[in-house]
Amino acid sequence: MDPSSTLGLSPIIIGIIVLFFLGVRIVRPTHRGLIERLGKYHHFANPGFHWIIPFIDRMYQINTTEQMINAESQEIITFDNLNARVDAQVYFKIKIDEDSVKNSQYNVNNIAYQIVNLARTTLRNIIGTMTLKSANSERGKINKSLYATLLEETRDWGIEIVRTELKEIDPPKDVQETMNKIVKAENEKMAAIDFATAVETRADGEKRAEIKKAEGIKIANILRAEGEAQAIALVNEAAEKYFVGNAQTLRKLEALEKALGSNSKIIVPSDRELINVIGEMAGVLPIRRKDDGTQS
Numbered sequence: 001m002d003p004s005s006t007l008g009l010s011p012i013i014i015g016i017i018v019l020f021f022l023g024v025r026i027v028r029p030t031h032r033g034l035i036e037r038l039g040k041y042h043h044f045a046n047p048g049f050h051w052i053i054p055f056i057d058r059m060y061q062i063n064t065t066e067q068m069i070n071a072e073s074q075e076i077i078t079f080d081n082l083n084a085r086v087d088a089q090v091y092f093k094i095k096i097d098e099d100s101v102k103n104s105q106y107n108v109n110n111i112a113y114q115i116v117n118l119a120r121t122t123l124r125n126i127i128g129t130m131t132l133k134s135a136n137s138e139r140g141k142i143n144k145s146l147y148a149t150l151l152e153e154t155r156d157w158g159i160e161i162v163r164t165e166l167k168e169i170d171p172p173k174d175v176q177e178t179m180n181k182i183v184k185a186e187n188e189k190m191a192a193i194d195f196a197t198a199v200e201t202r203a204d205g206e207k208r209a210e211i212k213k214a215e216g217i218k219i220a221n222i223l224r225a226e227g228e229a230q231a232i233a234l235v236n237e238a239a240e241k242y243f244v245g246n247a248q249t250l251r252k253l254e255a256l257e258k259a260l261g262s263n264s265k266i267i268v269p270s271d272r273e274l275i276n277v278i279g280e281m282a283g284v285l286p287i288r289r290k291d292d293g294t295q296s
Contacts, residue, residue, distance in 0.1 A: 025050040026048070027059075034060045067091070070089055072087070072120065080132060083171075084171055084172075090116075092162055093162060118153055118154070122145075123146060126142055146166070
């Protein structure tokens with residue numbers, strides 16, 4: 001082969017190799033590519049290896065992962081004419097299909113900037129119809145309204161609004177101090193009510209305990225009285241049964257019972273019926289009368 005021809009082919013081969021590497025494009029899994037040819041959309045590029053014509057084609061890689069943008073703090077006049085400083089965050093991502101990626105680039109200019117301004121305007125419209133107190137207590141409602149509005153307004157942008165978060169609603173400093181005093185006073189009031197309720201509950205418990213104690217004493221006294229009454233009734237029944245017409249003998253027997261209980265000794269006549277009653281039970285022996293009518 002002619003050396004001169006070899007030298008002539010070398011620049012061409014080198015040029016082809018250079019052009020090849022200039023046209024190599026690698027699309028990551030987190031991105032999608034839009035390839036334009038001479039300023040006009042040509043085709044879509046999924047993750048992987050791609051080759052474009054250098055200087056004629058141009059690839060734009062679009063991030064399709066979830067992104068967060070801050071809606072920036074702003075002062076909003078509430079329905080009760082108070083200035084509230086409001087800040088929010090919006091999370092979104094570009095959908096991975098070809099039409100959505102194209103819409104995100106060709107239907108809207110600077111998505112992040114547009115979302116920020118749309119979110120700020122929506123927050124002014126929502127919070128402007130609410131009082132400061134209701135805005136603080138209904139943050140979930142504000143988030144839902146903001147999310148629904150952004151979802152509707154960005155429907156043709158090829159993006160998905162993942163969620164919105166209301167970071168803060170700060171009232172003016174003097175209003176905040178007043179609100180803090182009100183909250184402190186309400187907390188002290190609730191603490192006082194809880195303390196009074198506890199004292200009242202304890203007093204009620206002590207009262208119920210005393211009532212129960214008194215009822216127990218009352219029942220015990222009634223039962224004791226009933227027992228004594230039943231005992232008396234039994235004694236009367238026995239008296240009626242065994243000592244009918246002998247009341248005097250019964251009284252002597254009671255006197256004898258008391259005397260025996262105190263370990264005393266007594267002498268009774270042997271010709272009385274009482275001896276027949278207490279004979280062996282009491283251990284008292286009759287003493288015979290002397291002829292002169294005296295006893296010892």
